[in-house]
Amino acid sequence: MLSNLITFDQTTGLSADVKPIQRRLSEMAGMYLDEATRAAMVEQNDPLVYEFHDLGVPERPGAIAYGTSITYAGKVGDEYFMTKGHFHSILETAEVYYCLKGQGLMLMENPEGDWELQKLTPGAAVYVPERFAHRSINTHPSDPLVTFFAFRGDAGHDYGTIESQGFRKLAIERGGKCEIIDNPRRRA
């Protein structure tokens, strides 16, 4: 049974109580613009891109799923390390992220064609409205991006839609600065 007290380090986001789910670059085939560089990086050391907690709270509409998400610093070519991103299976469910450490972006888009970008800095609470897919992006050169998240227990994850069509926008580094560009490989 899930304990009602779980401690997450405010700097690393990790917990002595529970194990995170880890996503290495090998699990993100086709999600970065520069697939050749991604494949070479997988060959070299297959870096850990992000980790997050799935605590197994009951999948009920009255429950709240929560935990931390840690996106590490790095780039695939010019593109910052990021999470896969997903819609909720129950599309009409929101999510909130509270940034504990690091520097990054929350990229959001809905099926109606709206998209939104918010900055994640320590202390920032970013609200992902109902119907919006969301992806965390770490824009810092070295520090992990650590957030605490909460959403409805039965919301579920739809990764497939993003895996097949991609996000409308991408975050890349140009001349040392973050730029948001149209995703040339978007399939809608």
Add this chain to the structure above:
Amino acid sequence: MLSNLITFDQTTGLSADVKPIQRRLSEMAGMYLDEATRAAMVEQNDPLVYEFHDLGVPERPGAIAYGTSITYAGKVGDEYFMTKGHFHSILETAEVYYCLKGQGLMLMENPEGDWELQKLTPGAAVYVPERFAHRSINTHPSDPLVTFFAFRGDAGHDYGTIESQGFRKLAIERGGKCEIIDNPRRRA
């Protein structure tokens, strides 16, 4: 319209973007064991006991209400400063608290007679299950207790039940230590 980015200071819990709701001791008549001391403290300077944010997210089952809660250090006689505490109007809705700063307790009870106590320390995520009333208690001699909270947007607040019957348990200081005692004025 509510912005999707609101920043809350990780140490104070306060925000330059939004104003908190403040609760002074004068608004907590009958909630502390030592009513005479409470009345005298109200006469003297009516201290601020706690503040929290109500950001006005849509009251929809898919929305997530969130913000910070700050309970200040202090006592009414031997009883630690605390929030009024409440059930959700939709009883079958949970809540999660992530402690940012300070030291305290989350006191919980449900209508079936179960009660639970969890320690709030920086990094602790305390889960308030469905059906549980909940109250934050600051047990530190001087530091504010700061938490980030999230619950379903339509959950609502039922303060009346606790105002009329009280919690089953109280947190008091005896010999410099926190003790949990039965509430002698509980009306069930």
